[in-house]
Amino acid sequence: MTGTPVVDPIIDFRARAEELLPEGASYDACLSCGLCSSGCPASGLEGMNPRQFIRMAMLGMNEELSTTPWIWTCTQCQRCTYVCPMSIDIPALVGMARGAWPWEKKPKGIVRSCQAQLRFSSTSAMGLRSEDFIEIVDEIAAEVREQDDRFKRLNVPIDKQGARFFINQNSREPAVEPEELGPLWKIFDYVGADWTYASKGWAAENFCMFTGDAAAWEEMVRKRVDAVNELGCKVWVNTECGHSFYTIWKGIQRFGLEANFELGNLISYYAQWIREGRLPVNSEWNRDNLKFTIQDPCQLVRKSIGDPVASDLRYVARKLVGEENVIDMQPCRSANYCCGGGGGFLQAGMTENRRAYGKRKFDQIMATQADYVLTPCHNCHSQMEDIGEHYGGHYRVVHYWTLICLSLGILGENERKYLGPDLAEIGLQS
Amino acid sequence: MQQKPRAYEVQLAVIGSGLAGFAASIFALERGLSTAQVGNTGAVAYTTGYLDLLGYHPVTGQQMLHDPWQGLETLRRDEPGHPYALIRNDEIADAFHLFTRAVSDMGVNYSAPGENNLAALTPSGTFKPTLSVPLTMLPGVEAHRRAARTRIVDILGLKGFSAREVVANLQDSWPGLSAVTINFPGMESGSQVYPEVMARALQVPAERELFAQQLREVAGDAEYLGLPAIMGIHEPDAVHNDLERLSGLRLFEIPTMPPAVAGIRLREAFEQIFPERGLLLIPQQKVDRVTPEADGTTLRLKDSYGDVSIHAQAVILATGRFLSGGLEALRDGVREALLNLPVTQPEGREAWYRERYFDPRGHLVNRAGIEIDPQFRPLGRDGKPASKRLFAAGVILAHQDWIRQRCGAGIAIASAYKAVESAAAMLTRQT
Ligand SMILES: Cc1cc2nc3c(=O)[nH]c(=O)nc-3n(C[C@H](O)[C@H](O)[C@H](O)COP(=O)(O)OP(=O)(O)OC[C@H]3O[C@@H](n4cnc5c(N)ncnc54)[C@H](O)[C@@H]3O)c2cc1C
Ligand code: SF4
Ligand code: SF4
Numbered sequence: 001m002t003g004t005p006v007v008d009p010i011i012d013f014r015a016r017a018e019e020l021l022p023e024g025a026s027y028d029a030c031l032s033c034g035l036c037s038s039g040c041p042a043s044g045l046e047g048m049n050p051r052q053f054i055r056m057a058m059l060g061m062n063e064e065l066s067t068t069p070w071i072w073t074c075t076q077c078q079r080c081t082y083v084c085p086m087s088i089d090i091p092a093l094v095g096m097a098r099g100a101w102p103w104e105k106k107p108k109g110i111v112r113s114c115q116a117q118l119r120f121s122s123t124s125a126m127g128l129r130s131e132d133f134i135e136i137v138d139e140i141a142a143e144v145r146e147q148d149d150r151f152k153r154l155n156v157p158i159d160k161q162g163a164r165f166f167i168n169q170n171s172r173e174p175a176v177e178p179e180e181l182g183p184l185w186k187i188f189d190y191v192g193a194d195w196t197y198a199s200k201g202w203a204a205e206n207f208c209m210f211t212g213d214a215a216a217w218e219e220m221v222r223k224r225v226d227a228v229n230e231l232g233c234k235v236w237v238n239t240e241c242g243h244s245f246y247t248i249w250k251g252i253q254r255f256g257l258e259a260n261f262e263l264g265n266l267i268s269y270y271a272q273w274i275r276e277g278r279l280p281v282n283s284e285w286n287r288d289n290l291k292f293t294i295q296d297p298c299q300l301v302r303k304s305i306g307d308p309v310a311s312d313l314r315y316v317a318r319k320l321v322g323e324e325n326v327i328d329m330q331p332c333r334s335a336n337y338c339c340g341g342g343g344g345f346l347q348a349g350m351t352e353n354r355r356a357y358g359k360r361k362f363d364q365i366m367a368t369q370a371d372y373v374l375t376p377c378h379n380c381h382s383q384m385e386d387i388g389e390h391y392g393g394h395y396r397v398v399h400y401w402t403l404i405c406l407s408l409g410i411l412g413e414n415e416r417k418y419l420g421p422d423l424a425e426i427g428l429q430s
Numbered sequence: 431m432q433q434k435p436r437a438y439e440v441q442l443a444v445i446g447s448g449l450a451g452f453a454a455s456i457f458a459l460e461r462g463l464s465t466a467q468v469g470n471t472g473a474v475a476y477t478t479g480y481l482d483l484l485g486y487h488p489v490t491g492q493q494m495l496h497d498p499w500q501g502l503e504t505l506r507r508d509e510p511g512h513p514y515a516l517i518r519n520d521e522i523a524d525a526f527h528l529f530t531r532a533v534s535d536m537g538v539n540y541s542a543p544g545e546n547n548l549a550a551l552t553p554s555g556t557f558k559p560t561l562s563v564p565l566t567m568l569p570g571v572e573a574h575r576r577a578a579r580t581r582i583v584d585i586l587g588l589k590g591f592s593a594r595e596v597v598a599n600l601q602d603s604w605p606g607l608s609a610v611t612i613n614f615p616g617m618e619s620g621s622q623v624y625p626e627v628m629a630r631a632l633q634v635p636a637e638r639e640l641f642a643q644q645l646r647e648v649a650g651d652a653e654y655l656g657l658p659a660i661m662g663i664h665e666p667d668a669v670h671n672d673l674e675r676l677s678g679l680r681l682f683e684i685p686t687m688p689p690a691v692a693g694i695r696l697r698e699a700f701e702q703i704f705p706e707r708g709l710l711l712i713p714q715q716k717v718d719r720v721t722p723e724a725d726g727t728t729l730r731l732k733d734s735y736g737d738v739s740i741h742a743q744a745v746i747l748a749t750g751r752f753l754s755g756g757l758e759a760l761r762d763g764v765r766e767a768l769l770n771l772p773v774t775q776p777e778g779r780e781a782w783y784r785e786r787y788f789d790p791r792g793h794l795v796n797r798a799g800i801e802i803d804p805q806f807r808p809l810g811r812d813g814k815p816a817s818k819r820l821f822a823a824g825v826i827l828a829h830q831d832w833i834r835q836r837c838g839a840g841i842a843i844a845s846a847y848k849a850v851e852s853a854a855a856m857l858t859r860q861t
Contacts, residue, residue: 031753035475037624038689044622078734082714085471085754252431259431305735307705307712330633330664331698333705334713359616360630367633367664 009100010066013057013093020092027093029086030054036080036090041337041360045353046070050080050090057093071097072107073353075343076210077298082334098212106211109347113207114216123223124203126171134158134199136174137181144182147412148429154189159231160196166233166261167195168204168224170241170378179414183401184239186410187270191278195237201227204244205378209251210344221251225259235264240376240399242297243342246304265300267376270400271312274319281407283322285426292321293329293368295361295375295384296336306334317374320403329364337361341383358387365395371420373397396420437739438710440466441857442850443729445717445768446748446756448472449842450824452700453525454746455709456532457850463857466710466740468717468731471697472754473825473838478685479567479659479692480550481530481540481843483522484514485559485836490790494559498547499523511829514837516804517844525847526840530562536699537665539565549574551656551684553591555599559836564692566661566670570682573654579606581652582684583645585628586613587620590687591658610648615640628660629691632669642676649679659683659691666695712738716755720745720769727819743860744853747771747800747808748824748846756826757798764798766826771800771808771816774828792834799828805852806845818856821849 017027036050043049048070056065076091084090103111113125122130141156157163167188173180188195201224208216225248228236236259238245245265252259273279294313296302301310310333317326329336340357348354361384365373373384373395384397398418405411406419409427416424444454447469458465484498487505495501499519506515514522523543530540540562541548547559548571563571573580584593593609601607615637617623631637645655661683662669674681685692704711712733719730729740749756749768757773758765764775775798776782782795800808800822807815808822823845825832832838 033476034624034689035471037622038626039694043624043627047621049622083471083475085475087470087714087716249431257431262432262434303734306733311705328702330630330702332702335698335701360627363631363634363637366636367630369635 009102010062011097011100013062013065014060016096017057017093020096027054027058027088030058030088031085033085035083035085036088039083040080041340041357042070042073042075045073045356050074053090053093054088065097066100069350072348073345073350073357075298075338075340075345075357077338077342078303079298079335079338082302095212098210099214101212107344107348107350109349110207110210110344113205113344113347114211114213117203117206117208117220118216121200121223122203123201123220124171124175125205125207126175128171128175128203130199130202133169133174133202136178137197140178140181141185144185144412148410150410151186151189154185156185157196159199162232163194163196164234165193165195165264166228166231166236167197168236168238168244169197169202170204170239170244172378177417180399180417182412183399183405183415186405187279187401190408190410191273196231196233198227198231204238204241206243206247207344207347209243209247217247217251218255221248221255222257224248225252225257229258229260233261235262237264237266237269239266240378240401242299242377243379246299249304265305265309267300267309267316267400268312270316270404274316279404279408281319281404283320283325283407285407286321286325288422289322289325290372290422291325291327291368291370292317292372292374293327293365293370294332295329295339295373295377295380296333297375297377297380298336298338298342300377301336302334310334313376316400320400320407327368327370329368337364339380339383340387341379346379346382354383355387355390358383359391362387362391362393366393370395371422374400374403376400433736435737435739436735437741438466439741440464440710441742442466442744442746442853443468443727443740443742444746444748445469445729446472446750446754446824447697447700447713448474448748448750448754448824449839450748450750450846451746452696453529453843453846454748454823454850455700455704456529457525457847459707459709460528460532461850461854463854464708466712466742467704468712468715468729468740470714470716470755472750474696475693476688476690477693477696477839478552478690479564479695480558480560480685481526481543481562481839482559482836483526483543483547483561483840485547487835489792489831489834494547494549494557496546498559498561499545509829513802513827513830513841513845516802516806517848521847522840522844525844526562528847529843533696533699536703537667538695538699539667541565541568551596553685553687555596561840564666564683566659566666566683567685568682569654569680570656570684573656573680573682574604577604577606578653579651580604580654580656581608581610581648581650582656583648584609584611584658585623586611587617587623588625588658588686591684596656596684608650608652612644612648615644624689625658625660625686625691626663626689626694629663629666632660632662632673633664635672638669638672639676642673645673645677645679645681649677652679654680654682656682656684658686663691663695663698710740717768722817722819727817743857744819744821746846746849746853747820747822747826748842749826751799751825764795766800769816772811773798774801792831796831796833797829799826799830801828806849807852821853823849
């Protein structure tokens, strides 16, 4: 974050694009077909759309592109690249433009979150320090042990050397809704997973990536990779958060970091444990045949793992709520729309634009007529709740862990914040 | 970082996600072959949605073919090198029926291919001969045949579709045709209005009610309303039926210029249904390398997650032409991009194009492509099949001019049928 330029730098987009793109690829290949714009929820915001962005780059309209606030409304979801016949990577240009904005002009919310991450060894974007994290974890673990006899020996390990799984933690739970920590721990306990949190580098979110500052992104990923390497864990697992997976997976490759472990994603472990019979979930609790739809987080599906994880999301959902009660959004899987909460949009303070972007997600959800949206992503969760309220939808948004515990009859009374009255009583221990 | 390599083993790998690739996957699944498909957005993204069999023959004649099946017989006599010369009429009919039925099952209903071509509306208000059309568009064919009182509706801000232009072009043959412009609910500013966005909005019941209300208000005494193609993306027939119910009007769609929804409907239906039926689909990616091996062929590619390899017993090449990247136009000639198969082509670049762009005979470069044997195996430089495992389908094949002959979908579907048939026979012989 040094060397803040005094005047707005004007990027030579054309020249930088040549450096950025893999061999053989070129923005000149653009057919101007408009498929990108047609399928982009940010089209029309700030008077811009992705096709126009590419055209302007090719025409050398560098000043306009270097200063348009549109780059903060593009969530870098890569849907445009996905549908483009020439696979043109527009978000790469957007990321570059973000990086070149002077820090003091970038959206404050994103910058503040990144700065917070850089401040402490916890890497928490909410500025939560490790000692506080550990205290909160201890407190909630004690509560879980006390509330439910079945978990009276529940252990939440921190810094356990050589544990198989290194579990990171999105700061939102410990900082804002600590009671939401319990369900995941119960699941790990249920399957007897050998896991640990760490006292440093445990946070999962990475807003530095969204600032466009590659050095800050790298620093963040490096700290977390070091933490896993130090503990000698075999698998790093994201919790139900999309971009935490993407940022570390992409970061390790992009910055050539040495990571002596695998990257795993929680959803695929849920699926595996269900298949193996270790998580014997069923849908009997869904007596009213409530309908559920699934939000595929861009960062986890289209931008990284792709179809295998999309299939696991569906496999787990069907087991949980019943085959006939899962209704896919259209489009879905890798073609799904970004919710509009990604790329730092939720933190960027551009509420009107963000909701306009989210209208498409809202329509997708409403078309399914589902009662609930299931999603393993914090940003998707917050954004879909917000647009639901804003546009007058009556759906609710839930995590997978909530339903897994609900189905297993181990969801505590205080862990039901996101369930509606229809499910508030189901499976409660009397 | 330790990342497990992804390697798959299948009987058949299909390279290409155009109509030929998708048709090949449909036919392969139907035969119970374990199948993988890889391909990016190709020409199918720009399609009107109509499935053409044969619209014109000879291309210098101005008359649309009424009976394309008869036309095919003549074509085979006149152009023995044409891909259709290797496929019998009953096979083509079978292929069309299987394909349209499969696509209809996926939620995008098509009219059953019949004896005769239909006269289908184009975005500019002309007609083109085609064999099968989406049911959302079919009532337009009927309205025209009956010269029914019809109003064409366009939408403020939607580029490339003008109701006035459609009416101006049609009014001589279709009296009682009129035009009107409406606002799409929520897009009254008219800026950046895309068919895809409207179509997605109309998936929502509440949005349909608002829109139907708009339609009722402008219908006047019209029996039919013709709209740009925006009636939903997923299961458009349900959207169509519901809008008719709500408005009390007969509605039909007219294709729009790209970016349009017809191709998106097909792509999304395939992308959603295929994986559920056990097809290994790697969407929106291209194969980088194909390596023949003693016990099969290996395809290599990179997707967003990293390296993928697919080992297959048989491969169908359906990579399309220039627009889709199956053929490349280089300074010294046309090249087949993936395997460097020999390409039949005009001598020298000067011969590619005739002087006049609209020369009715068409341009020679449009007939360039790869050669195949009767089993649809591409030929190598020695004139023999390049490999016993390799088959080809679609508009990459030489000796056809799908644009002028109006036979794009037909070649894709029928040749995919034959290529899969031959691949399946080879696989059976092998075991
Ligand atoms: C503007 C336009 C309008 C059209 N309208 C109609 C119409 O109204 N009716 C009609 O019948 N036909 C129409 N067509 C034609 C129709 O789309 C084509 O005839 C048909 O799609 C050809 O099918 P294909 O599968 O052979 O090739 P394409 O559709 O071109 O598909 C080729 C596929 O191969 C993929 N590919 C290329 N290289 C690789 C690689 N290395 N690895 C993996 N995949 C690769 C491409 O990404 C693409 O998915 C239209 C075409 C265009 C361009
Ligand atoms: S989809 Fe790709 S080729 Fe088409 S306009 Fe957008 S960037 Fe250009
Ligand atoms: S990355 Fe997403 S938001 Fe950005 S231009 Fe592409 S489709 Fe639009």
